[in-house]
Amino acid sequence: MAVLDEPIKEVKVLKNYIDGEWVESKGEIVDVVNPATMKTISKVPISTKEEIDTAVQAAQEAYHDWRRTTPLARSRLLFNLKALLEENFEKASRIQTQEHGKCIDESRGESRRGIENVEVACGIPTLMQGYISEDVARGIDEWCMPTPLGVFGVIGPFNFPWMIPLWSIPYAVATGNTVVLKPSSEVPNSQTFLCELAEEAGFPPGVWNMVHGGRTVVNGMLDHPDIQGITFVGSTPVGRDVIYKRCGETGKRVIAQCGAKNFMTIMPDCDVENTVSGMMTSFFGNAGQRCLAAANAVIVGDDDKFYEDFVARVVDKVKNIKVGYGLDESIQMGPLRDEAKKQNVLKYIDIGLEEGAELVLDGRDFTVQGGLPENCFVGPTIFSNVRPESRVGSEEIFGPVMSIMRAKDLDEAIRITNENPFGNGHSIFTQSGASARYFQYNVVSGNVGINIGITAAMAFFPFGGLKDSFFGTLHTQGKDAIRFFTDTKVVIQRWF
């Protein structure tokens, strides 16, 4: 089957996009490496404090005019962007695969999810309407209206280089705010391309800015008095101890979407074939590098035969997963994003063995298709007899590792699930409506799947977890995003 063309053919030094101009950074330049081929595909600057300050200043200056632009006019620019995103769908998808490593089907899925957020934000003329009460007292009317706040900072992660900034930016600019985006320096090409399309769509200078970089840029955002709020997706330690804390100290709104350890409860009455299929994407999609990836399979009941047959079917399917470069259409799992992430997964495989879990499928012993360098690749891995309180059973691994455990009944499965500190996306596979309802009612999770392995909310629903998976109040996407990016002004009026 065909290996698709790589869209990035020439190594370029990426530029920042500030105030409608593509600007060279004065910061250190680092390589962006394709994790499947280990070839350098671009170079990205680690921008300076002065550069983030310049971008925020440009965004602040643009805000005054942008907030006066009518919602309908803002919406039209989003429609322009939507058309460009469709036109460039395949190129955007291939860039994601080239810089991140995920399979082309996964990248196209990411492209689609991103576009859906633009589509929802296109409805801003109605989404942003306020409400009114006539005659709250005789001759007095009162109404409330959402108003924008100013400049927002968007900090993107490495695992969804295209989609995740689109959980925030379309809503931020649709509501009349301006943004400064910092993409992950590991995968900066996707957002660079998105900025090019935003420029082509006609967003005025300063409305949509992008500054490449690392900690200096993040700190510059967190400390800047003109930034009204931050959206962040990343690890729990950074999200909780840095982003959430500093936003509290500096009076910023914050959405910090963080780590996860998702449990998949398998009931003995599940549709086995479809459950096993659903597990593949959930555990091994994106090489396990997503906050909604399942990590633990909890098989319910004391029927040993069901357990053994089910595990055998899972192992049989998993061991045939084709691992390689995601631009090869036949590949089902790509590499981890970099070598450090691979080492982290290997460390957890060692920990699992030390903890006494049974290594049913060893991801250290696998074949990469196409003779590629193995630097960032790990094969799918399965542990059984995992204790939920063990490190492998409780900590976020962020790799293609499935931990199988047993529970005597649904109550125990829910207890095990709820005892974990994370609460992002838990799911149940069953044919019983009663079991499904009992699970969704009692499980503590921001997203719940019923016969769905990836509990990703559509763009018109809010997305966010609970417990250590989320820090903030409102979420990205949909109506929550509209509320996050607006303040509420209440007017009470009387005329003499």
Added chain:
Amino acid sequence: MTLHTASEGISFAREMEEATAGYYEELAKRFPAHAETFNAYAKANHKFVANVQRTYYGVITDGIEGCYAFRTLEADDYLLDVELGGDVDLAGAVAKAIKNEETLVAYYKEAAEQSKGVMHDVPHAFLMVAKKKVARIDELKALAAG
């Protein structure tokens, strides 16, 4: 070769549709009395692929099992013969076209069956194409019968 991913399943369908479209274009040249029909078939093949691709691009998401769309879809089970021999008559050429269309119908039906639990609208798109191809087979049979 076993097809697993949605991407390769759809690419394979495109290859088959393009190959048979080329075959119909050859038939149109060889049998000018039926050129309009054969050219229309070639054009429709491209539309079939476009419809399937549009459906796929519309529903594919990061939550869908795109990399595990098919279980045991064997490309080798769906080989086409699109070589038009030098001395073949209309009946022979059309018989080959019918055989190819039957292969395509079998492919679309099997692809739909295997992906129905995981690919949402895409299996439906496969079946819609299969339905149109069944109708085409009847037309081809009528054509061959003169």
